[in-house]
Amino acid sequence: MILSANSLIEVQDLKVWFPIKRFLREPIFVKAVDGVSFNIARGETLAVVGESGSGKTTLGKACLRLIEPTSGRIIYDGKDITRLSNEELRSYRREAQIIYQDPFSSLNPFFTVYRALEEPLIINGVKKGRSEQIYKVLEDVKLTPVEEFVNKYPHMLSGGQRQRVAIARALILRPRFIVADEPVSMLDVSVRVEILYLLKELQHKYGISFLYITHDIATVKYFSDRIAVMYAGKIVEMGNIRSIIAEPIHPYTQALVEAIPDPDPRNRFVERKVIPGEPPNPINVPLGCRFHLRCPYSDRRRCLKEEPELRDFGDGRRVACHYAEQFIKR
Amino acid sequence: MEEILKIRDLKLYYRTLRGTVRAVDSISFHLCKGETLAIVGESGCGKTSTAIAIMRLLPRNIDVYEGEIILNGVNIMQMDDERFRKEISWRKISMVFQGAMNSLNPVIKVGFQVAEPLIIHAKMDKNKALSKARELLELVGLPAFIADRYPHELSGGMKQRVVIAMALALNPSIVILDEPTSALDVITQANIMNLLKKLKKESSLSYILITHDLALSSELADKIAVMYGGKIVEYGTSEQIYLDAKHPYSQKLLASIPTLRTDKKLEFIPGAPPDLVSPPSGCRFHPRCPYTMPICKEKEPPFQNVEEDRYVACFLYGG
Numbered sequence: 001m002i003l004s005a006n007s008l009i010e011v012q013d014l015k016v017w018f019p020i021k022r023f024l025r026e027p028i029f030v031k032a033v034d035g036v037s038f039n040i041a042r043g044e045t046l047a048v049v050g051e052s053g054s055g056k057t058t059l060g061k062a063c064l065r066l067i068e069p070t071s072g073r074i075i076y077d078g079k080d081i082t083r084l085s086n087e088e089l090r091s092y093r094r095e096a097q098i099i100y101q102d103p104f105s106s107l108n109p110f111f112t113v114y115r116a117l118e119e120p121l122i123i124n125g126v127k128k129g130r131s132e133q134i135y136k137v138l139e140d141v142k143l144t145p146v147e148e149f150v151n152k153y154p155h156m157l158s159g160g161q162r163q164r165v166a167i168a169r170a171l172i173l174r175p176r177f178i179v180a181d182e183p184v185s186m187l188d189v190s191v192r193v194e195i196l197y198l199l200k201e202l203q204h205k206y207g208i209s210f211l212y213i214t215h216d217i218a219t220v221k222y223f224s225d226r227i228a229v230m231y232a233g234k235i236v237e238m239g240n241i242r243s244i245i246a247e248p249i250h251p252y253t254q255a256l257v258e259a260i261p262d263p264d265p266r267n268r269f270v271e272r273k274v275i276p277g278e279p280p281n282p283i284n285v286p287l288g289c290r291f292h293l294r295c296p297y298s299d300r301r302r303c304l305k306e307e308p309e310l311r312d313f314g315d316g317r318r319v320a321c322h323y324a325e326q327f328i329k330r
Numbered sequence: 331m332e333e334i335l336k337i338r339d340l341k342l343y344y345r346t347l348r349g350t351v352r353a354v355d356s357i358s359f360h361l362c363k364g365e366t367l368a369i370v371g372e373s374g375c376g377k378t379s380t381a382i383a384i385m386r387l388l389p390r391n392i393d394v395y396e397g398e399i400i401l402n403g404v405n406i407m408q409m410d411d412e413r414f415r416k417e418i419s420w421r422k423i424s425m426v427f428q429g430a431m432n433s434l435n436p437v438i439k440v441g442f443q444v445a446e447p448l449i450i451h452a453k454m455d456k457n458k459a460l461s462k463a464r465e466l467l468e469l470v471g472l473p474a475f476i477a478d479r480y481p482h483e484l485s486g487g488m489k490q491r492v493v494i495a496m497a498l499a500l501n502p503s504i505v506i507l508d509e510p511t512s513a514l515d516v517i518t519q520a521n522i523m524n525l526l527k528k529l530k531k532e533s534s535l536s537y538i539l540i541t542h543d544l545a546l547s548s549e550l551a552d553k554i555a556v557m558y559g560g561k562i563v564e565y566g567t568s569e570q571i572y573l574d575a576k577h578p579y580s581q582k583l584l585a586s587i588p589t590l591r592t593d594k595k596l597e598f599i600p601g602a603p604p605d606l607v608s609p610p611s612g613c614r615f616h617p618r619c620p621y622t623m624p625i626c627k628e629k630e631p632p633f634q635n636v637e638e639d640r641y642v643a644c645f646l647y648g649g
Contacts, residue, residue: 189542190582197596197598215516216516217516218545218589221590256516265572267549
């Protein structure tokens with residue numbers, strides 16, 4: 001893969017395998033992430049979409065070195081950070097942050113908002129102007145009037161407000177890269193959009209790159225430029241979000257798009273065309289194409305033996321299917 | 331169509347240290363045979379409380395529980411608990427609870443868990459109940475051998491099917507579905523929705539679907555009741571609500587749903603849902619409403635009939 005000058009973070013053939021030790025036998029591996037490559041430009045959002053167990057959260061954490069990658073490379077700002085020691089990672093830790101899914105468990109219940117936001121500053125040895133920074137960041141996430149919020153504990157806040165505190169905490173060290181792991185899935189529908197718009201606004205203001213992890217394709221359009229669809233530890237399709245929704249090529253992406261209803265009263269009269277089954281067990285992924293057991297178009301020959309490669313179809317679209325050409329409507 | 335359930339002025343208040351929580355505050359609606367009513371709204375608006383009020387699964391801190399629940403012409407609110415348990419619960423009205431798939435007993439085989447209501451309520455002998463359980467599992471699209479499996483051997487979608495089979499065991503006419511797919515993946519969710527559609531068509535079941543997801547409710551709902559702050563603010567057919575919502579809250583809620591296939595600018599509702607211990611005066615939506623008038627703060631809008639079978643509680647439409 002060519003190092004594009006514009007990309008802030010570049011992941012090459014990343015693998016995260018978790019060993020399961022077995023008595024007197026060779027360990028087996030849970031291949032949570034199995035050879036994933038992508039890059040994210042400065043100020044860009046890449047959405048990673050997949051079902052639970054597809055490895056998207058592991059991928060996000062591995063990018064931050066919160067989980068050690070088994071192999072592959074992570075290049076941040078032109079520098080290989082895959083094997084750096086914790087000491088050497090210091091500056092990366094400041095610049096790369098995470099927002100977790102559940103604002104009810106990601107905030108310490110004994111810390112006030114002020115204390116929660118002070119923590120990263122203390123750890124990073126910021127001594128001067130802490131309270132100015134905290135007030136500034138709370139204004140950034142629109143928890144205003146700030147005075148009302150600084151001394152509150154998490155239990156006094158609503159879900160949306162808590163998630164804003166979590167965003168403020170990720171933001172306070174002025175990061176350039178944020179992994180947002182399902183940041184809105186625990187929130188009410190009416191609040192979700194507000195939070196996504198806030199993230200987008202902060203992105204424009206500070207030029208932050210996001211890795212947006214979600215299972216909900218419908219929200220992706222509102223907060224992403226590109227999308228990568230993951231299935232059983234691999235990316236099966238990647239490209240511009242609009243063209244993927246309009247014309248999904250990989251049979252799995254097709255199924256995913258088909259499964260999501262838009263609010264339309266006619267939906268109740270039709271049955272959705274959905275694929276049967278569940279994602280494979282990551283310990284024991286099928287040989288060949290990992291999707292072949294559920295794929296309505298499997299040829300039962302090549303798909304069973306040969307693992308399809310992620311091939312380039314121009315305009316940033318890459319698809320891992322032997323028969324991708326057949327699904328392109330042109 | 332034949333009306334099988336009619337609810338009038340149902341109230342359910344809880345006693346807490348902070349004061350009385352008016353979780354369900356005088357709601358009225360009806361349900362026809364073979365029809366699905368979706369109750370939608372944000373969390374904390376009283377959706378699940380409505381369900382447990384109908385099923386009479388009341389916690390101990392009940393303050394007020396009154397109103398009329400008329401099932402096939404009989405007011406079941408007047409029945410004593412024993413008679414309600416024997417005649418109504420599970421036989422006439424059953425429920426699929428939110429996250430119920432995670433409450434299957436891990437040390438009992440699935441088949442026996444499905445058979446249990448048959449043994450207890452229908453007094454079937456064990457073998458007969460087990461073979462009926464196998465039939466039920468097949469009805470919800472699972473192979474009969476699943477009956478001999480333990481819950482941990484099943485995937486999330488399969489467990490959800492088991493829980494649906496349990497709800498169908500005694501052939502109820504109404505099934506309450508409380509967020510039936512909330513913890514499932516999108517493809518599994520679509521599979522479960524297809525199953526629910528199929529069951530509804532085959533056995534003229536009536537559903538009460540409780541969800542916060544208006545995109546999902548369109549998969550089943552014939553009628554929709556939009557709840558806000560313990561009250562139903564709008565009631566109408568699916569077409570009326572999705573295509574021409576009248577209450578500002580319904581309009582805003584619909585405008586906040588991301589859609590996949592169409593492009594629209596998403597809106598959000600500033601502020602938070604009301605605290606049901608001390609709800610706002612007048613219309614409970616007035617602090618968040620873009621069209622607030624002076625009267626909205628003083629008087630509670632009546633739940634009025636604006637068209638045939640369509641009700642709105644908003645002063646914009648008179649009252």
